[in-house]
Amino acid sequence: MQYQVLKKSSFNDFIASLARIEKVVAPVARGYNTFSFQEVKDGQDVAVKYIPTILPPKKYFFPQREKLIEFNKSAGTLEALLEYEKMVIFGVHTCDLAGIQCLNMVFSDKPKDINYLVRKNKIIIIGLECNEYCDQYASCKVVDNHLPNGGYDLFFTELTDSFIVHVNTIYGDELIDKTRLFNPAEQIHLDQLEAVRQKKREIFKDEVKVNHNDLAKLFDKSFDSKVWDDLDARCIACGNCTNVCPSCYCFDMLDNLNLDLNTGDRTRMWDGCQNEPFAKVAGGENFRKTRGARQRHRYFRKFKYPVERYSRYFCTGCGRCTRTCMAKISLKETINALVDSKEEKK
Amino acid sequence: MKTAKLTDSEYLVKAGKIIRARQMTKIEKLFEISLPGGESLDHEPGQFVMVSIPGVGEAPLSISSSPTKRGSFEIVVRNVGKVTNALHKFDTGDTVGIRGPFGKGFPVQILEGNDLLFVAGGLGIVPLRSLINFVIDNRRDFGKVNILLGCKTPQDMLFGEEVDSWSKRLDVNFDITVDRCEDPDYNGNIGLITKLIPGVTLDPERTFAAVIGPPIMYKFVIIELLKKNIPERQILVSLERHMKCGIGKCGHCQIQNYYCCKDGPVFTYDQIKDKKEAL
Amino acid sequence: MSKPRVAFFDFTCCEGCQLQVANFGETLLDILNLIEVVTFREAMSEKSEDYDVAIIEGSITTEHDVERIKHIRSRAKVLVAYGSCATIGGINGMKNKFPLDEIGKYVYQDKAKHFPTLPTRAVHQVVKVDYFVNGCPVYQPEFVKVLKCILAGIPYAVPDYAVCVECKLNENVCMYDKGITCLGPVTKAGCNSWCINNGNICYGCRGMVTNPAKNGQMDILKKFNIALDWIINKLDMYNKPRELDERK
Numbered sequence: 001m002q003y004q005v006l007k008k009s010s011f012n013d014f015i016a017s018l019a020r021i022e023k024v025v026a027p028v029a030r031g032y033n034t035f036s037f038q039e040v041k042d043g044q045d046v047a048v049k050y051i052p053t054i055l056p057p058k059k060y061f062f063p064q065r066e067k068l069i070e071f072n073k074s075a076g077t078l079e080a081l082l083e084y085e086k087m088v089i090f091g092v093h094t095c096d097l098a099g100i101q102c103l104n105m106v107f108s109d110k111p112k113d114i115n116y117l118v119r120k121n122k123i124i125i126i127g128l129e130c131n132e133y134c135d136q137y138a139s140c141k142v143v144d145n146h147l148p149n150g151g152y153d154l155f156f157t158e159l160t161d162s163f164i165v166h167v168n169t170i171y172g173d174e175l176i177d178k179t180r181l182f183n184p185a186e187q188i189h190l191d192q193l194e195a196v197r198q199k200k201r202e203i204f205k206d207e208v209k210v211n212h213n214d215l216a217k218l219f220d221k222s223f224d225s226k227v228w229d230d231l232d233a234r235c236i237a238c239g240n241c242t243n244v245c246p247s248c249y250c251f252d253m254l255d256n257l258n259l260d261l262n263t264g265d266r267t268r269m270w271d272g273c274q275n276e277p278f279a280k281v282a283g284g285e286n287f288r289k290t291r292g293a294r295q296r297h298r299y300f301r302k303f304k305y306p307v308e309r310y311s312r313y314f315c316t317g318c319g320r321c322t323r324t325c326m327a328k329i330s331l332k333e334t335i336n337a338l339v340d341s342k343e344e345k346k
Numbered sequence: 347m348k349t350a351k352l353t354d355s356e357y358l359v360k361a362g363k364i365i366r367a368r369q370m371t372k373i374e375k376l377f378e379i380s381l382p383g384g385e386s387l388d389h390e391p392g393q394f395v396m397v398s399i400p401g402v403g404e405a406p407l408s409i410s411s412s413p414t415k416r417g418s419f420e421i422v423v424r425n426v427g428k429v430t431n432a433l434h435k436f437d438t439g440d441t442v443g444i445r446g447p448f449g450k451g452f453p454v455q456i457l458e459g460n461d462l463l464f465v466a467g468g469l470g471i472v473p474l475r476s477l478i479n480f481v482i483d484n485r486r487d488f489g490k491v492n493i494l495l496g497c498k499t500p501q502d503m504l505f506g507e508e509v510d511s512w513s514k515r516l517d518v519n520f521d522i523t524v525d526r527c528e529d530p531d532y533n534g535n536i537g538l539i540t541k542l543i544p545g546v547t548l549d550p551e552r553t554f555a556a557v558i559g560p561p562i563m564y565k566f567v568i569i570e571l572l573k574k575n576i577p578e579r580q581i582l583v584s585l586e587r588h589m590k591c592g593i594g595k596c597g598h599c600q601i602q603n604y605y606c607c608k609d610g611p612v613f614t615y616d617q618i619k620d621k622k623e624a625l
Numbered sequence: 626m627s628k629p630r631v632a633f634f635d636f637t638c639c640e641g642c643q644l645q646v647a648n649f650g651e652t653l654l655d656i657l658n659l660i661e662v663v664t665f666r667e668a669m670s671e672k673s674e675d676y677d678v679a680i681i682e683g684s685i686t687t688e689h690d691v692e693r694i695k696h697i698r699s700r701a702k703v704l705v706a707y708g709s710c711a712t713i714g715g716i717n718g719m720k721n722k723f724p725l726d727e728i729g730k731y732v733y734q735d736k737a738k739h740f741p742t743l744p745t746r747a748v749h750q751v752v753k754v755d756y757f758v759n760g761c762p763v764y765q766p767e768f769v770k771v772l773k774c775i776l777a778g779i780p781y782a783v784p785d786y787a788v789c790v791e792c793k794l795n796e797n798v799c800m801y802d803k804g805i806t807c808l809g810p811v812t813k814a815g816c817n818s819w820c821i822n823n824g825n826i827c828y829g830c831r832g833m834v835t836n837p838a839k840n841g842q843m844d845i846l847k848k849f850n851i852a853l854d855w856i857i858n859k860l861d862m863y864n865k866p867r868e869l870d871e872r873k
Contacts, residue, residue, distance in 0.1 A: 032802045055796045064794040068357045071400040078400065078443065080355030085347050111356050111593045223622065236841040237834075238810045239786055243793035250597030253590045257401035257773050259655040264401045266357065270794060271590075273597060275786040276836055279623075281588045282405075282426040285561055287601070287623050291838060297600075297623075305603040326789070326801065326810050326845050402779055432779050 003185035003193075004165045006156075010181045011163070012043030017179045018088055022124070025060065026090040027053055037089065046091060048158070051134040052318045056096050056246035057089050061103055061120055062270075068115065068253075069266035081265075084119045088175070091128040095140050095318035097151040099246025100125070104151075105310045106249050124171050127152035131196055132203055137319030139332050141204040144212050145317045147197065159192045208335040215313065218338055219304040223296070227337045232292025234327040235274070241321035241329075242272030242298060247306075247314040250278075273297050299334065356593050359398055359443030360385075365418055367437045370504055373425045374469075375434050376410075380418040381444065387419045390451030391477035392584055392612045396592045397421065397433065398443035405429035406589040406607070408473035409447060414483040422472040422504065448592040449611050452477045452556060452582060460552050461489035463576075465567050467496045467539050467559025471504050473584055473611075474558045478512065485517055492546050495522045496539030496559070500532060519546070539563065543570035550575035558584045564625045568615055581615035585624060629776065632664035632676035633707075634697060636683030636690050637717050637745070642708030642762045643667045643682055649765060656769070659776060678703045678775060684710040684717045684866070685746045698752040703775055706748040707768075709761035713832040714866025716761070717745040721865045750869050757783050761830035761863065764816040784814040785835055788827050792818035800826050806851055808859065811837045830863045 006014055018024045019041045027050040028038040035050040037057050063083070071078040092100075100120075107116035127148060130140075140146040148155050153172035156163045164185055167173050176182045210218050242248045252271035257264040271278060274295070279288040288294045302315035315331070322330045352358075366378035381387060387395070389409050398404035405427065411420035423433045436442065454477075462481060466474040481488050493512055497503050503522070513520040521542045523535035535542065539559070555571050557564060564583055571581050587599035587606040594608035602621045604610060618624040633643055647668050649656065663673035679701035685694055698704055709715035720728050721744045729737035748754050758771050774781040784790075788809035792799075795818050800807035808829035809821065820827055846856055 030798050032798055034798045034802055036796050054798065055793070059796075068355065069359075073400050076361070076441070078359060080352035080358045082350045082352050083347055084350070106595065109594070113595065114352055114355055234841050234844055236810055236838040236845065237787070237836075238789040240789055240793055240799075243790060249595065251590070252596070252598075253404055255398075255401050255403040256770075257777065259652070259659065259769065259773070261401075261659065261773065261776060266398075266400075266404075268591075268596075271596070271598070272790070273600075275790060276834065277785055278598060279587075279600075281586050282424070282430070283560070283586075285586075287587070291841070293623065300602065301600075305600075308603050324793075324799065327841055328845075328848055401773075401777065428779050428782070432777070435778070 002167055003190065004167060004176055004182040005185045005189050006163045006165055006182050008161050008163065011048075014179055014181050015040060015043035015046055015090065017181070018090070018175065021175075021178055023085065023087040024090055025057075025087055030054070040090075048091065048128070050091070052093065052095065052138075052320050052323070054324075055244060056099050056318065056320070057092055058099060058103060058246050060085075060087065060089060060123060061100060062107075062116060062249060065267055065269045066115065067265045067267050070263070071265070072263045074262050082115050082118055084122050086122045088124045088126060090126045091156075092125055092152065093128060093130055093134075093318070094148050095138070095145050095316040096246050097125070097127050097148070098143070098145045098316040099318070101151045102247040102306070102310070102312070102314050102316070103249055105312075109310075124175065125152045126172075127155035129155065129157040129196070131158060131200065135319070135323075137322040137330070137332075138317060139207040139315075139319060140317035142207050142210075142212055142215070142335075143313045143315050143317040146200060146204040157193055157196060159189060159196070162189065164189045164193050208332050209339045210335060215303050215335070216307045218335070218342070219300060221342060222338045223300075225338055225341050227334060227341055228292040228296040230337070231295040231329060231334065232290050234329055235291040235295050236326055237274050237276060237291050237294065238326050239272045239274045240324040240326060242274050243270060244320040244324050246316050246318055246320070247302070248272065273301070295329070356591075357445070359396075359445050362397070362442045362444035364436060364438055364440045364442065370422065371502060374504060375423050375425070376420060377423065377433075377436070377442075378411075378418050378420050379442065379444065384417055386416060387413075387444075387447055389413055389419065389447035389476075391454065391480045392451030392473055393447040393449050394473075394589070394592075394607075394611060395421065395444050395446035395448065396589070397429070398445070399429060399432050399436075400443065402432045403429045404443070404445070404590070405433075406448075406592065408476075408584075410472045410475050412476050412479035412483060414480055422469075424469060445592060448589070449607050450609065452612050454480065457481075457554050458487045459489065460554050461491070461548060463492045463494070463546065463548060463553055463555040463571075465494045465539060465543070465555060465557040465559070467563040467567075468498070469504075470558030470560070470563070470584075471495060471497075471509075474556060475505060475508075477556055482512070482515070482518070489552060490519070490548070491517065492519045492548065493521075494539060494542045494546070496524070496542075496563075498525045499527055500524055500529065500534070521545070538566070540566045540570050543567065543574065546574070548574060548576075550577070554580045554582060556582045561586070561625060578619060579614045579616040582612055583615060583618070584611045585613060585618070586611070628659060628661040629677040630663045630673070630675060631660045631678045631680060632673065632701075633662070633666070633680045633682065634664070635666065636681065636694070636711070637686040638683030638708065638710040638715070640667060640682060642760075645762045645765055645768070652765070652769065656772065660772070674700065676701060678705065680705045680707045681711045681748050682707045684714050685748060685751045686717060686720075686743055687741065688743065691743070691751055694748060694752050703755045704748075704752065705756040705758060705771070705775070706754045707758045708763050709759065709830045709832075709863055711748045712757045712759045713864060714745045714747045714750075715830070715863055718863070718865035719861060720745050721868070722861060744869070745866050746869060747866055750866065756781055759783055759813060759831035760816055761828075764819055766817070767815050783831075786814055787834060788812045788814050788816065788818050788821070788831070790814050791816070792821050795822055797821045801849060806849070806856065806859070810845070811842060811860070828862060829860055833860075833864055833867060
């Protein structure tokens with residue numbers, strides 16, 4: 001019962017029957033080798049083979065813009081609001097599962113963020129295994145996210161003519177029951193799964209010159225590295241890297257007054273440390289004035305600060321920041337440059 | 347998309363009634379605020395609140411009054427941005443939104459029994475005043491108290507009468523300096539606040555220094571304090587950042603691994619001396 | 626509270642930004658509850674010299690423009706630069722690439738002397754501007770936002786980060802992924818990446834961010850194999866008068 005099997009020929013039916021039960025979102029091809037999570041009605045809409053989407057599924061847990069407060073000035077009222085939607089997300093890669101786990105830690109850290117936590121509980125997550133690297137930008141092995149590590153209700157792994165599905169929660173189990181398309185896995189499926197994993201252990205190697213466990217130590221010594229000067233010269237502060245990151249969670253708070261000049265809302269909107277005004281204070285002082293300092297901050301927020309606060313890396317290895325960078329700043333190259341510059345000093 | 351009302355949210359505000367408003371200078375205005383039902387804000391000296399106006403936004407503002415003042419609290423608003431600009435049009439009887447208090451204030455339990463050296467430059471007097479008045483109201487719990495103040499001109503000194511009353515106390519050593527003064531009758535100190543520090547007699551082992559001022563002031567004041575052999579962990583500073591959430595999430599106030607709104611705004615020099623983006 | 630009296634004025638422009646107001650549809654009725662429009666050439670024949678808010682469309686290109694904008698500034702409590710021509714000089718600024726005599730002759734030939742002209746300037750390069758509504762044409766939701774700020778008496782800050790920021794939030798496929806050059810990375814946001822959402826590129830109509838990374842941008846042009854003069858031409862389509870700010 002822990003492992004079920006879905007025939008590939010039943011995949012379209014599976015998505016269609018899911019879509020009759022609940023809103024389903026899944027990766028959809030957008031052309032030019034880009035993808036995004038969107039609502040789907042049928043399995044044919046789903047890009048089962050896809051590279052990380054433009055935005056991670058974070059957008060469903062922590063939307064780009066979210067009303068937190070609604071007010072009515074003349075009535076003197078102000079109420080806290082929760083916007084949510086029940087849905088099933090199909091096809092979440094292990095990197096993005098890790099991203100959601102990171103956000104879970106941040107928003108359940110005290111004081112808790114009720115909006116996030118309630119919304120999260122309305123979403124069922126179906127993971128999907130990458131049997132091989134999606135492209136040259138991925139670095140999931142170096143942060144150990146190439147293999148599933150929880151954070152899902154169901155987890156799909158593609159075998160020859162079927163998917164083997166790990167059932168992780170009762171919510172996942174309910175979907176198996178309701179859709180009636182699954183059969184319990186047999187030994188042959190389990191053997192095939194083991195073969196996939198074995199092959200993955202061979203394919204996925206540390207993508208950088210430093211081991212997973214030594215990354216935090218590398219960053220301990222890298223604050224004053226010349227590498228940041230190089231990024232300072234190259235970065236244009238377009239903000240793409242932070243906006244596409246599955247574990248970035250910075251935001252701004254904005255008030256909006258309706259045209260009656262009486263009612264309105266307080267909304268939080270994604271913000272990013274790469275944006276010029278991000279660390280400015282009222283007097284005009286900017287505590288991270290240079291693009292290099294802001295890039296350094298981004299890297300440290302992935303490899304050092306969260307290790308101290310949450311005991312894990314906040315880089316998920318998805319490679320989105322590298323893929324989207326206008327200046328072609330590469331996460332792997334930056335880490336390797338930090339390793340090299342450390343050695344030069346010796 | 348469905349919408350539900352939340353009875354519990356970190357973003358809900360309390361209705362703060364302005365019970366007194368006073369224009370202190372051209373750009374600084376003092377507000378005394380009370381919470382519904384006379385509820386106490388229950389803050390520590392050095393903490394801050396998020397003050398909001400619906401439709402305009404929220405701004406982090408230091409609490410200027412001591413917790414020993416019950417029933418209401420005070421903030422000083424310098425007109426520098428959207429929210430503070432709008433706040434300047436507010437007056438007695440108006441209502442603002444209050445969230446908080448937030449952050450770590452001054453560790454008063456640790457300070458008790460020790461000598462204190464207060465150093466405030468410019469607007470730094472606003473948050474430091476919460477601690478100075480707390481100490482004065484509990485004077486016998488503390489050792490020697492030195493207050494050093496600095497501002498641009500004698501006219502720019504905020505809380506003039508109160509500052510005068512501090513200067514007249516026999517249980518407080520007090521000194522003040524201004525950057526410049528055109529009044530020929532002025533016979534006080536002219537120059538940087540750092541110049542006042544060498545003249546203070548203190549026992550470094552049992553002295554805690556509390557320093558608040560513009561970013562540039564910290565560097566030079568701290569050098570002087572270290573020359574006096576005050577231990578790094580006994581130098582307390584309060585750092586200014588533009589907090590948007592106040593609860594350690596939004597990232598705007600982050601200083602390396604610290605969230606200024608949660609781990610600060612009061613830090614020991616020891617905590618931040620190696621944090622390059624702190625000062 | 627009496628409604629503020631609002632007057633629209635056009636200088637060197639196509640009046641397309643004012644058309645955006647006329648095109649508001651039902652929102653216009655809500656807006657008219659809040660303001661009294663006293664001068665608006667496109668939609669009404671009445672005119673008034675008594676106004677609180679002056680909304681200026683167009684750039685300043687003649688001595689007569691200079692006198693007229695100074696006069697308006699002296700009468701208005703609040704002055705709004707409205708649209709690309711007014712906020713950054715806009716396409717009229719392309720004129721500044723050529724000697725004035727030459728461009729005059731090119732357009733008016735032997736009648737050029739009857740049309741004296743100045744280098745194109747944005748409104749803030751001549752008089753103080755209180756609010757900026759960028760864009761060619763202006764983005765209606767942003768204009769409404771600015772209008773509400775004017776009514777509330779609070780400042781409006783044009784976002785000082787790239788269009789890319791909003792474009793990513795809208796999850797558009799990046800134009801550079803499509804092999805198309807787009808000015809989003811250097812252009813101020815605030816339009817909710819309106820053009821890219823609709824399949825077009827960013828032409829830079831909102832003006833450049835205040836601190837563009839010059840070296841980084843050059844680097845990018847090289848990487849994407851884009852010729853420098855080509856991109857400068859593209860930028861200059863809207864942004865040429867920016868040089869007048871830089872010289873200050």
